[in-house]
Amino acid sequence: PAEDEARIEEIKGLLKANKAVLVAHYYTDDAIQQLAEETGGCVADSLEMARFGARHQADTLVVAGVRFMGETAKILSPEKRVLMPTLEATCSLDVGCPADEFSAFCDAHPDRTVVVYANTSAAVKARADWVVTSSIAVDVIEHLQARGEKILWAPDKHLGGYIQKQTGADMLLWDGACIVHEEFKAKGIEDLKGLYPEAAVLVHPESPASVVELADVAGSTSQLIKAAKELPNDKLIVATDRGIFFKMQQAVPEKTLFEAPTAGNGATCKSCAHCPWMAMNALGNLAGTLRDGSGEIFVDDALRLAALKPLDRMLNFQK
Ligand code: CIZ
Ligand code: SF4
Numbered sequence: 001p002a003e004d005e006a007r008i009e010e011i012k013g014l015l016k017a018n019k020a021v022l023v024a025h026y027y028t029d030d031a032i033q034q035l036a037e038e039t040g041g042c043v044a045d046s047l048e049m050a051r052f053g054a055r056h057q058a059d060t061l062v063v064a065g066v067r068f069m070g071e072t073a074k075i076l077s078p079e080k081r082v083l084m085p086t087l088e089a090t091c092s093l094d095v096g097c098p099a100d101e102f103s104a105f106c107d108a109h110p111d112r113t114v115v116v117y118a119n120t121s122a123a124v125k126a127r128a129d130w131v132v133t134s135s136i137a138v139d140v141i142e143h144l145q146a147r148g149e150k151i152l153w154a155p156d157k158h159l160g161g162y163i164q165k166q167t168g169a170d171m172l173l174w175d176g177a178c179i180v181h182e183e184f185k186a187k188g189i190e191d192l193k194g195l196y197p198e199a200a201v202l203v204h205p206e207s208p209a210s211v212v213e214l215a216d217v218a219g220s221t222s223q224l225i226k227a228a229k230e231l232p233n234d235k236l237i238v239a240t241d242r243g244i245f246f247k248m249q250q251a252v253p254e255k256t257l258f259e260a261p262t263a264g265n266g267a268t269c270k271s272c273a274h275c276p277w278m279a280m281n282a283l284g285n286l287a288g289t290l291r292d293g294s295g296e297i298f299v300d301d302a303l304r305l306a307a308l309k310p311l312d313r314m315l316n317f318q319k
Contacts, residue, residue: 007283008035014290015039020060020083022286023049023073026221027243027278028064032286034246036064043247045221046118047133050076051315062290063297064281066091070297071122075307076315084295085285089277091119096176097155099123105152105174112152112172113144116310119178120155122299126306131314134159134205134220138166139319145169158182162205162212180275181206184239188261189214192237199235199258202227207239211260215239228252242273 008031015022022041024032033043041062042052046069053061054076062083063070068091070084097116102124106114116128117137125131132140141163144151151169153160155176164171184207193199193214202224203215212218217227221244228236228248236252238244239260249257262272289295299307 004031004283007287011035011283011287011290012039014287015062018060018290019058020062020290021053021056021058022062022064023053024281025049025065025069025243025278026225026247027241027275028281029243029279030246031283032064032281033243035283035286045133045135046072047135047220047314048222049073050118050311053077053080053082054315062286064286065089066094066119066275066277068094068119068121071299071307072118072311074297074299075122075125075304075311078299078301078304081293082297083289083293084297085281085289087295087297089280091275091277092179093117093119093155093176094121094124097121097124097174099127102154102174103127105154109152109172111150113149114152114154115141115144116154117156117159122303122307124154125310126303128310129313131307131310133314135222136314136317136319137163140314140317141167141169141171143317143319156206158208158212159205161209162218165209178206180241180273181239182208183262183272184208184211184260185263186210186214188263189237189239192258192261196235196237196258198233199237200227200231200233201237201260202239203260204240211239224248225251228255228257240273241275241278243275243278 022036024036053073060081066089074082114128115130118133151171153171154174157173160173200216203218235256237258
């Protein structure tokens with residue numbers, strides 16, 4: 001629509017005027033991802049978003065995603081201004097792991113190395129020995145296991161259970177879940193496979209074990225996009241936020257992508273394959289934060305330094 005066109009032009013001007021760069025997650029809406037691409041920003045998973053933001057020369061990073069991604073950007077780049085289209089965009093994993101309860105859990109298990117998923121608050125990261133994203137979680141846990149370490153993992157129990165199965169590591173799991181991935185149903189995927197037996201199944205391991213078991217490839221968003229290119233199949237059933245279809249279809253324009261069903265019986269679900277918090281990022285509030293700086297992220301200095309340690313371990317980790 002013409003209204004969006006005008007907004008997009010305005011945002012392009014504001015990005016320049018603010019020496020700002022737009023960093024967007026794969027799960028944000030197509031218009032945001034496209035704008036990030038067109039303006040020299042990046043569209044990526046949370047690990048690559050963090051790396052891109054830290055390396056970039058811009059004065060201001062505009063992070064389109066959820067709160068922890070903006071916080072991570074600020075922790076890694078304290079000298080930059082970090083803006084988000086909305087400060088209300090959280091994550092069920094972050095909400096389900098309050099720092100005080102988590103800290104008590106760690107205190108009760110002092111013999112374990114604390115590894116947390118990137119989808120956590122700065123305060124939870126500050127209590128951890130390691131931060132990981134789903135792109136490198138298995139590699140890091142393998143490395144710790146080889147050193148004989150026992151793990152305390154938080155917050156996603158499905159991802160934790162998947163890593164445990166892959167590595168055989170001794171892992172004590174926090175009881176958290178992603179409201180989007182938790183909705184994928186094995187029955188629905190099996191039914192779809194019945195219709196398209198030649199289709200490959202791609203699954204993000206935040207999904208329940210019954211769904212991951214059906215996967216031809218399980219992996220992070222960037223790993224799934226890579227797999228879409230490498231697999232010979234020209235039909236793909238994809239169990240992750242449907243925002244990923246923008247980049248995945250670009251990567252394999254000739255292939256047919258199917259959304260994995262979120263209900264086995266056609267019933268509606270809470271979140272239906274699209275994260276409600278990612279969806280809060282829109283052209284209107286993106287322009288708004290660039291105009292008035294309303295969505296700026298601040299992280300207290302002591303907290304920042306404490307959270308930086310386990311984040312740096314992740315960024316410096318070589319397999
Ligand atoms: O589910 C998420 O929020 C993901 C996949 C984040 C990430 O690591 O990119
Ligand atoms: Fe959190 Fe799930 Fe949304 Fe990702 S998709 S931000 S894990 S609620």
